[in-house]
Amino acid sequence: MTTVDLPLLPLGRGVDRASERGVDCPGDLPAASDPDLVARARAAKDALGERVFVLGHHYQRDEVIQFADVTGDSFKLARDAAARPDAEFVVFCGVHFMAESADILTGPDQQVILPDLAAGCSMADMARLFQVEKAWAALAEAGLQDVVVPVTYMNSSADIKAFCGRNGGAVCTSSNAEVALEWAFEQKGPDTKVLFLPDQHLGRNTAVLQLGYSLEDCVVWNPLLPGGGLTVEELQNARMILWKGHCSVHGRFSPDVVDELRAATPEINILVHPECQHEVVLKADYVGSTEFIINTIEAAEPGSSWAIGTELNLVQRLATAHPDKRIVFLDRDVCYCSTMNRIDLPHLVWALESLVDGIVVNRIEVDPDTEREALVALQRMLDLPGKTARD
Numbered sequence: 001m002t003t004v005d006l007p008l009l010p011l012g013r014g015v016d017r018a019s020e021r022g023v024d025c026p027g028d029l030p031a032a033s034d035p036d037l038v039a040r041a042r043a044a045k046d047a048l049g050e051r052v053f054v055l056g057h058h059y060q061r062d063e064v065i066q067f068a069d070v071t072g073d074s075f076k077l078a079r080d081a082a083a084r085p086d087a088e089f090v091v092f093c094g095v096h097f098m099a100e101s102a103d104i105l106t107g108p109d110q111q112v113i114l115p116d117l118a119a120g121c122s123m124a125d126m127a128r129l130f131q132v133e134k135a136w137a138a139l140a141e142a143g144l145q146d147v148v149v150p151v152t153y154m155n156s157s158a159d160i161k162a163f164c165g166r167n168g169g170a171v172c173t174s175s176n177a178e179v180a181l182e183w184a185f186e187q188k189g190p191d192t193k194v195l196f197l198p199d200q201h202l203g204r205n206t207a208v209l210q211l212g213y214s215l216e217d218c219v220v221w222n223p224l225l226p227g228g229g230l231t232v233e234e235l236q237n238a239r240m241i242l243w244k245g246h247c248s249v250h251g252r253f254s255p256d257v258v259d260e261l262r263a264a265t266p267e268i269n270i271l272v273h274p275e276c277q278h279e280v281v282l283k284a285d286y287v288g289s290t291e292f293i294i295n296t297i298e299a300a301e302p303g304s305s306w307a308i309g310t311e312l313n314l315v316q317r318l319a320t321a322h323p324d325k326r327i328v329f330l331d332r333d334v335c336y337c338s339t340m341n342r343i344d345l346p347h348l349v350w351a352l353e354s355l356v357d358g359i360v361v362n363r364i365e366v367d368p369d370t371e372r373e374a375l376v377a378l379q380r381m382l383d384l385p386g387k388t389a390r391d
């Protein structure tokens with residue numbers, strides 16, 4: 001069996017700042033049982049005033065999201081971060097790759113803070129730069145590199161975005177994957193192929209269901225196998241080369257549960273995120289980013305029934321906000337994103353109070369070379385036409 005050199009970081013010991021992993025908190029966290037946490041967060045935020053801008057991804061806990069100046073999916077938050085050049089501190093309540101993107105899109109004098117460095121993303125960790133460079137070299141050896149455009153999902157580390165930037169590719173999010181792929185397929189003539197990183201499901205769902213490619217047009221590159229586990233002929237015949245990565249939360253939803261819910265409630269609407277497996281998306285009524293999911297529920301008829309396949313914090317918040325609609329989670333078990341959930345009130349209070357004391361903790365800073373190349377790929381995404389069609 002092939003192994004990968006991922007450093008093992010036992011909980012509470014060690015930090016790997018160059019990756020999506022980090023588990024230590026270098027300061028004194030307030031106790032989670034402190035009854036004054038809400039008041040402390042509010043006081044610290046008030047004291048900082050316009051100097052601080054707090055971004056909250058839709059998968060964040062309620063206790064954190066209440067302090068967000070703006071909420072959004074990863075695309076909206078990237079734009080929001082870029083639109084506040086006056087904020088000295090951007091506190092990102094989300095995960096590491098989002099904070100990196102915010103750092104790339106904000107000015108050199110703005111400091112981006114991730115309240116807990118352990119808020120990584122298992123999907124982003126599935127594509128490491130050395131693995132992607134190996135795949136790229138294999139494509140060159142197969143004589144195909146000149147017709148391949150790399151596109152990475154926002155859910156990837158900054159060095160993967162930089163790889164795409166320097167190799168003629170772009171970033172996309174679940175809000176604009178369709179337009180980004182349309183753009184990519186126009187870049188190298190009629191034989192263009194796309195190397196899609198790191199979420200095979202978003203890549204497959206977009207290529208097949210939105211762009212009209214077939215499942216046979218898609219192959220999966222497994223970074224743990226020599227040559228990605230593919231023959232040169234398979235690579236030659238493919239249009240979409242999908243990286244073998246997935247989201248551990250959205251990958252859990254299964255077509256069986258969709259069938260069970262439809263049998264029990266025939267009028268139920270199934271609404272899922274495109275990070276779900278293709279078999280689930282095929283059975284769904286509506287598919288889209290978290291922003292699209294929220295807009296769909298807001299526009300839904302009172303009395304309508306919905307099963308939602310996305311992160312549980314968001315589904316619970318939607319159910320609470322819409323008591324006139326029947327909203328259930330599309331899984332038998334509870335499943336929060338464990339890394340999104342690392343940002344809790346004690347970490348937020350610690351980060352904000354430290355800023356009040358003049359100490360910047362957990363700053364996320366992308367090195368200048370990576371930043372320059374990643375910005376090229378991010379800017380290509382921000383320049384896409386009609387990019388907000390789904391939100």
Ligand code: 13P
Binds near residue numbers: 072074075174289
């Ligand atoms: P979006 O925010 O693009 O919908 O992505 C979902 C997700 O998994 C974020 O980590």
Ligand code: SF4
Binds near residue numbers: 120
């Ligand atoms: Fe990563 Fe999935 Fe969690 Fe999003 S929900 S941060 S893709 S593991």
